[in-house]
């Protein structure tokens with residue numbers, strides 16, 4: 001059976017449709033990239049009450065280059081809109097840990113899809129292209145409405161396969177590009 005490239009979710013972030021999940025989910029240490037310490041699942045103190053960053057226009061000047069460099073690859077708005085129907089932990093604090101857990105599960109899947117999408121530009125043999133498409137399909141569970149859909153073994157096994165697959169493409173990369 002020939003398997004083509006599956007329909008992909010949005011793979012670029014749209015913070016306007018997200019509940020500022022990355023500003024809550026991840027810890028950071030005070031240092032070159034962040035100007036303060038923050039724990040996992042603790043809202044950044046620079047967040048305002050509308051999921052916005054109160055220092056967004058001055059992130060670099062205020063020592064938050066780590067935030068500028070970050071992207072969730074579209075996982076944030078997907079979790080917020082598709083898995084939580086646009087709800088927010090700011091309105092219902094009980095949702096906080098469920099939403100941040102979902103971001104931590106979906107983000108690596110979206111990053112893997114970005115890598116595989118880019119890899120498809122390499123002129124690889126048909127068997128490798130088919131394997132790439134199969135991994136992408138597995139990483140796009142149909143009609144996903146719950147984080148459990150992304151935690152299924154088929155999805156997680158495909159995610160684990162990506163780092164083993166990419167080096168197989170090395171012989172086909174055009175070094176003149």
Ligand code: SF4
Nearest residue numbers: 015018020022072076
């Ligand atoms: S998780 Fe993604 S979409 Fe949400 S605020 Fe962070 S970068 Fe933006």
